[in-house]
Amino acid sequence: MAQLSSTTREKNPERVAVVAAGVVSPLGFGLAETLNSLRRAKDCITSVTRFSVADCRCKTAGQISDERLLAGLNKKPRAKRLHRASHMMIHALREALIQVPQFEPELTIIGTTSGGMSYGEQYYRSLCRSGNLRHAATWIANYPAQKPVIDAQEEVLGASVPCQVIANACASGTNAIGHGFECVRSGRYQRVLTGGYDALSELVFTGFDSLQASTPEKCRPFDRHRAGMVLGEGAAILALENLELARKRGAPVLAEIVGYGISTDNFHITQPDPSGVGPQQAMEWALQSAEISADQVDYINAHGTATIFNDAAEGKAISQLFNGVPVSSTKSMMGHSLGAAGAIEAVISLLSLRHQFLPPNINFDALDDCLDLNVVANESRPAVVRMALSNSFGFGGTNASILMRRVEA
Amino acid sequence: MSLAIAGMGWVTPLGNGVDAVWERLLRGDEASATPISEQFADRSYSVFRVPESAVTGLAHPRLRRASVISRFAATAGLEALQAAAVKVDSQNAERIALIFAISNGGVIYTKRFYRDVVETGAQAASPLLFPETVFNAPASHLGAILGVTGTTYTVVGDGAVGLLAIKMAEDVMTDKSLDYCLVVGTEEIDWLLCDAYWRWRLLRSAPPMEPFGKQKRGMILSEGAGAVVLAPEGPITIERAHPGGCYGKRAEAEEILKRILRDLSQVEVDFVISSANGTFIDQAEQGALQQVIPDVVTYTAKPALGESVGASGLWQVILGAQALRHGELPPVLHADLAISLRLARSRMTVAGARRAIILNSGVNQQVAGLRLALR
Numbered sequence: 001m002a003q004l005s006s007t008t009r010e011k012n013p014e015r016v017a018v019v020a021a022g023v024v025s026p027l028g029f030g031l032a033e034t035l036n037s038l039r040r041a042k043d044c045i046t047s048v049t050r051f052s053v054a055d056c057r058c059k060t061a062g063q064i065s066d067e068r069l070l071a072g073l074n075k076k077p078r079a080k081r082l083h084r085a086s087h088m089m090i091h092a093l094r095e096a097l098i099q100v101p102q103f104e105p106e107l108t109i110i111g112t113t114s115g116g117m118s119y120g121e122q123y124y125r126s127l128c129r130s131g132n133l134r135h136a137a138t139w140i141a142n143y144p145a146q147k148p149v150i151d152a153q154e155e156v157l158g159a160s161v162p163c164q165v166i167a168n169a170c171a172s173g174t175n176a177i178g179h180g181f182e183c184v185r186s187g188r189y190q191r192v193l194t195g196g197y198d199a200l201s202e203l204v205f206t207g208f209d210s211l212q213a214s215t216p217e218k219c220r221p222f223d224r225h226r227a228g229m230v231l232g233e234g235a236a237i238l239a240l241e242n243l244e245l246a247r248k249r250g251a252p253v254l255a256e257i258v259g260y261g262i263s264t265d266n267f268h269i270t271q272p273d274p275s276g277v278g279p280q281q282a283m284e285w286a287l288q289s290a291e292i293s294a295d296q297v298d299y300i301n302a303h304g305t306a307t308i309f310n311d312a313a314e315g316k317a318i319s320q321l322f323n324g325v326p327v328s329s330t331k332s333m334m335g336h337s338l339g340a341a342g343a344i345e346a347v348i349s350l351l352s353l354r355h356q357f358l359p360p361n362i363n364f365d366a367l368d369d370c371l372d373l374n375v376v377a378n379e380s381r382p383a384v385v386r387m388a389l390s391n392s393f394g395f396g397g398t399n400a401s402i403l404m405r406r407v408e409a
Numbered sequence: 410m411s412l413a414i415a416g417m418g419w420v421t422p423l424g425n426g427v428d429a430v431w432e433r434l435l436r437g438d439e440a441s442a443t444p445i446s447e448q449f450a451d452r453s454y455s456v457f458r459v460p461e462s463a464v465t466g467l468a469h470p471r472l473r474r475a476s477v478i479s480r481f482a483a484t485a486g487l488e489a490l491q492a493a494a495v496k497v498d499s500q501n502a503e504r505i506a507l508i509f510a511i512s513n514g515g516v517i518y519t520k521r522f523y524r525d526v527v528e529t530g531a532q533a534a535s536p537l538l539f540p541e542t543v544f545n546a547p548a549s550h551l552g553a554i555l556g557v558t559g560t561t562y563t564v565v566g567d568g569a570v571g572l573l574a575i576k577m578a579e580d581v582m583t584d585k586s587l588d589y590c591l592v593v594g595t596e597e598i599d600w601l602l603c604d605a606y607w608r609w610r611l612l613r614s615a616p617p618m619e620p621f622g623k624q625k626r627g628m629i630l631s632e633g634a635g636a637v638v639l640a641p642e643g644p645i646t647i648e649r650a651h652p653g654g655c656y657g658k659r660a661e662a663e664e665i666l667k668r669i670l671r672d673l674s675q676v677e678v679d680f681v682i683s684s685a686n687g688t689f690i691d692q693a694e695q696g697a698l699q700q701v702i703p704d705v706v707t708y709t710a711k712p713a714l715g716e717s718v719g720a721s722g723l724w725q726v727i728l729g730a731q732a733l734r735h736g737e738l739p740p741v742l743h744a745d746l747a748i749s750l751r752l753a754r755s756r757m758t759v760a761g762a763r764r765a766i767i768l769n770s771g772v773n774q775q776v777a778g779l780r781l782a783l784r
Contacts, residue, residue, distance in 0.1 A: 055531035107652060113543065115565070121523065123605065128449050128527055136608045144512075144773050145544075145565040150655045160665060162652035163775075164577055167511070167544035167565045175562065179580070186583040203523050206531045207539035264507075264561045266553035269471075269540045281558070395540055396549030398561060 015243035016184045017253045018404070020103065022095030023347045024069070024088050025234030026062035026334040030095050035351050037333065039380045041360040044334050045219065045230050050118075051202040058214035061200055062232030062335030064088065074155065082151050083116035083142045085199040088235035088340075089152035092195065096237040097156055100251055103239050106189045108149060108163040109180045111172025111196035112339035113394075115145030118201045148197055148235075161193070169394030170303070171262075172196055173236070173342025178260035178402050180240050190242045196343035197235035204338070205231055211270060213307050218363040221304035221329035222311050222375050225365060229305040232335025236343035238350075255350050258387075259290025259403035270395050271309050276317035279303070279391060282399035283321055286389065290403045294322045297403070298383065299352055301345045301390040304329020304361070305336055314391065315371035326383065328361035328376040342392035346402060349388040353406040358383045412579055413643025413784070415589070416493025417727050418485035418636040420464065421714050422457035425484060427492070431731045434739035435756055439713045442616050442629065447600040454603035455615045457631035457715035471550045474537060476518045477632070479547040481720075482509070482595035485634035486551050493638035495589055503559040506581050509548040510574035510594035511565050512719035512771075515541050517599045547595055560587070567771025568684060569653060570594070571635070571722015572779055576650040578639050588640065594723035595634035603630055611688045611772055617743040618712040620685035621695050621750060628686040631715025635723030637730075645730045646782045648764065649673060653777030659689050662776060666697035666768065669778040674702050678780065679762035680738060680753070682729045685709040686716045690770040695750055698768075705766075708732070708753045712742035722769045726781070729765040733783040736760040 023030065026044035027037040037044065045060050053059045069087045073079050082090075089110075097103060119139035126133050141147070146165045153161050168175045173196025180194030208214045208231060215228030246253055263285065265278030272278055287294060300322065303314055306329070318327060330348050337344060348359055357380050364377040386406045393399045419425060422440030423433045440457035447453075464480040467487075472480055490497070497505055518541040525533040540546060545563040552561050560581060564574045571594040578590040606612040606628070613627035639647070651672055654665040681698060685691040686709070698707060710728055717724060732738050738753040763783050770776045 053531070112565075124520070124523055124601070125527055127601075127604070128524075133608065136605075137610075140605045140609050141773070144567060146567065146655075146773065146775060150657070150774050153655065154657050160655045160657065160661070162573075162576075162654055162777075163566075164573055165565045167563045168561070169543050169545050179562070179577070182584070183580050186580070188580060188583065203519070203526070203542070206526050206534045207522065207536075207542065209531060210534035210536040210539055212536070262560050264552050264558050266549075266556060266558070269546065269549055394545070395543050396545045396552070396561075398545065398549070 013185045014187050016181050016257045017241050017243040017246045018238050018255045018257060018350060019241045019246050019251045019253060020096040020099035020239040021254060021347050021350055022092040023236040023344055024064060024091040025344045026064060026232055029068060029091060035355060038359045041362050041379050042333060043362055050200055056209040057216045058209050060230055063200060064233055081138045081142060083119055083148060085116055085197050086148040086151035089148040089197050090155045092235040092237040093152040093156045096239050100239055103191060105161050105191045105193040108161050108193040109176045110149045111166045111176035111342060112145050112198055113167060113169055113172055114198055114201055114204050116143040116147060117203055119143045121202055168398045169396055170338050170341060171392040171394035171398045171400040172339035174390060174392035174400035174402055177238060177343060177346050178262060178400055181257045181260050184240050184242055190245055192240045193237060194240055195237035196340045198233055198337050198339040200231060200233040219306045219332050220363040221306040221332050221361055222315055222368060222371060222373055223364050224368045226306040226311060228307050230335040232337040234337045234340045234344050236340060236347045238346060253407045255353050256405045256407050257402060258405045259286040261285030261289060261401045263399045265397040267397055272313040272393060274313055276313040278397055278399040279314050279393055280317035280320055282401040283317060286401040286403050297322060297325050297387050297389050298385045299358055299388045300325055300327045301349045302327050302329045303391040303393045304331055312370060315373055319372040324374045326358050326376050327373050328359050330359050332362040345390045349390045349404050352385050352388055353404060356382060356385055412582055412639040412647045414637050414645045414730055415640040415643040416489040416638040418488030419727055420459055420481045420485045420633040422459055422631050423714060424460060425463035427727060434710060434713055435737060437740045439742055440715060445600045445603060455629055456598045457629055459633045469554050471553045475550050476515045476541055476597060478515050478595050478597035479550040481634035482547040482593050483551050483554055485636035486591055486593045489591060489636035489638045495638060497555045497557060502556050504588045505557050506560040506587050506590040507548060507552055507557050508574050508578050508590060508592045509563040510570040510719050510722060511544055511563055512567055512570055512596060513602055514544045515546055516602055517597055518542055520599055520601050567773035567775045568718050568721050569769045569771040569775040569777040570719055572769045572777035573653055575647060575779060576652055579650050590639045591636060592639060593634060593636040594720040596632050596717050596719040598630050598632040618687045619743045620687060620709045620712055620741060621691045621748045622687060622745055625689055626687055628688055628716040631717045633717055633720050635720050635727050637726060644784050645733055646784055648780045648782040650779040653775060655774050662693035662770060663696045665776050666693055667701055670697050670701040673766045673778050673780045678705055678764045678766050680706040680708060680759055681766045681768055682725045683707050683709045684721060684725060684769045686711040688772055690772060694768060694770055698750060704751060706753055707750050708738045708741055725767045725769060729767050729781045732759060733762055733765055733781060736762060
């Protein structure tokens with residue numbers, strides 16, 4: 001298997017600490033607001049306002065308010081030209097680095113699916129309609145996927161750090177964290193910034209609508225009456241550091257990443273293999289990589305898009321590997337933020353470990369008859385959470401899982 | 410850790426096949442420019458297209474609806490695997506990693522998909538086109554053709570992304586359960602891309618592309634793919650892959666390039682494969698080269714092949730590997746005689762050359778470099 005285990009990798013792999021985290025999502029700005037929304041099981045899905053959805057089946061999404069996003073904006077003209085995605089990244093990175101001001105990353109690895117897509121849309125619409133192309137150069141320059149990463153680094157770090165941008169569809173965020181984990185674990189790097197971002201765009205929204213993957217109803221992961229996903233947006237950053245070095249320099253250790261699994265199933269470009277083999281392999285390899293057994297996992301933050309096919313395949317895979325472990329899909333509250341999803345959900349898993357609670361899976365009525373899962377239905381609840389697994393799966397049959405462990409203060 | 414190149418594959422406007430393209434470059438051939446236009450615009454642009462014949466004979470159900478970017482990638486990837494004598498089967502499907510380098514991605518289908526939305530409304534959006542707009546669609550198609558089941562990454566960035574993907578491959582290959590990593594860079598052209606680069610003042614209306622020219626007249630876009638199979642053993646090694654850097658302002662690119670060159674030239678190098686393409690990056694590369702390794706011979710293939718952005722880094726690696734293997738450099742086309750760099754102005758022997766630096770500067774803030782060595 002591709003990501004077999006630490007035993008095939010290195011004799012003494014390094015331990016990997018999460019020393020800081022930052023997040024902006026429909027659940028809130030920052031860790032504290034996010035925690036509060038999770039505990040209150042807040043439904044953050046609202047009517048789409050950024051573009052017309054009159055012709056779409058789905059009319060809702062998890063959205064971030066521009067008013068808050070742009071509040072306190074750097075007054076330089078350049079800052080006004082940046083894409084919303086850059087501002088999300090700036091917020092998330094700033095929050096993370098306030099916690100560890102001395103953190104000097106050697107590499108940044110970020111996941112995304114669509115970069116500054118809405119700038120591409122504006123450019124195309126203006127071209128087609130012989131519209132005003134005065135801002136075309138700005139749209140084009142701020143459209144590429146690496147731009148929000150570089151913008152955030154410049155704005156917050158004031159430094160140039162090499163960056164790798166992973167675009168593995170909806171698994172991108174988890175892949176970025178997983179690869180960052182592997183980089184530190186192998187000893188090749190000591191400090192890596194990692195995470196993911198994506199901003200809502202008309203093209204992507206319409207695309208999922210055309211596939212009838214998104215729903216005009218509530219997002220109900222794993223429910224008998226689930227009818228599809230709702231999109232979202234956001235950004236999250238995790239600062240990873242060699243655990244021993246982090247402790248030596250007195251950095252806070254929020255959690256430890258202990259395992260990563262990545263697999264590819266070649267069943268279909270948009271649908272998972274119904275057997276669940278891809279997700280199952282990713283989770284199995286994450287367990288092997290962490291050298292732990294399934295019964296040591298206390299919480300699973302599922303990919304849980306609420307599409308018929310994803311939840312069936314993921315649910316089957318989870319029940320084949322785990323026996324009654326509490327599962328929730330927090331996408332029910334904030335929507336599916338694509339390349340950011342894995343990163344935001346890693347932060348949610350981190351909060352679960354830190355604050356000893358299970359985030360809820362809202363809009364849940366009754367479990368799909370075909371599934372055998374212990375869903376954290378509708379309300380968060382206190383729990384002993386020592387080990388959390390976070391899943392992300394995407395188009396192209398790409399599957400990723402990471403395992404995080406609680407670290408006692 | 411040092412990886413080796415075990416096989417290569419190449420799809421370019423000068424045809425496909427590593428040795429065939431190489432021969433044409435040595436002869437001083439230049440791709441033919443063709444015009445590209447759009448129904449709603451008056452302006453047309455010149456581009457270097459891959460000839461149809463370069464991607465025929467590749468039949469797989471996954472490619473039936475796929476855009477040419479996926480066909481380029483599959484053709485180059487399969488050639489590289491064949492050259493490395495690697496057959497993917499159920500025994501080793503999880504032991505081969507796949508890393509894609511992409512810049513603009515499936516722009517043809519993305520435009521077509523969004524055009525329907527703009528012209529007719531969301532109800533006209535095609536569920537068949539949408540999956541092909543996703544960056545990792547080409548990787549997914551090649552993964553399905555090969556049957557790989559393990560690590561697959563698509564890395565996106567500017568023209569430097571190819572070398573960043575190789576750097577990532579180096580990191581990924583620390584996993585001892587992996588035998589090979591197939592790295593593919595691929596790109597397709599559309600009028601929309603040309604227009605975007607033109608509005609960004611980086612494109613010129615027609616060839617020639619003049620590398621290192623003072624006027625910075627711009628580049629000609631091209632398309633295609635390049636692929637390398639990386640393995641622990643092989644005749645050419647990636648002796649050092651620099652993690653690269655990001656520049657904020659254009660003027661900062663030269664400083665980062667200098668750092669990269671200083672790092673890579675700590676041992677004697679015989680030539681540099683530059684990414685000079687007629688834009689502002691040429692000045693940055695020239696300045697860095699003149700200050701760090703002024704006497705080293707420099708070559709760029711972009712006047713002959715065009716700027717293929719996401720594929721360009723892989724193309725440069727193939728060029729470097731071929732030059733080391735054959736002890737020759739093709740001529741740099743359309744370079745002004747006044748340029749002070751030591752350019753390979755005509756077909757040049759570099760017999761006995763042991764090391765080459767590949768320097769790659771993207772136009773959107775990323776730069777990267779690596780050093781190849783002949784074993």
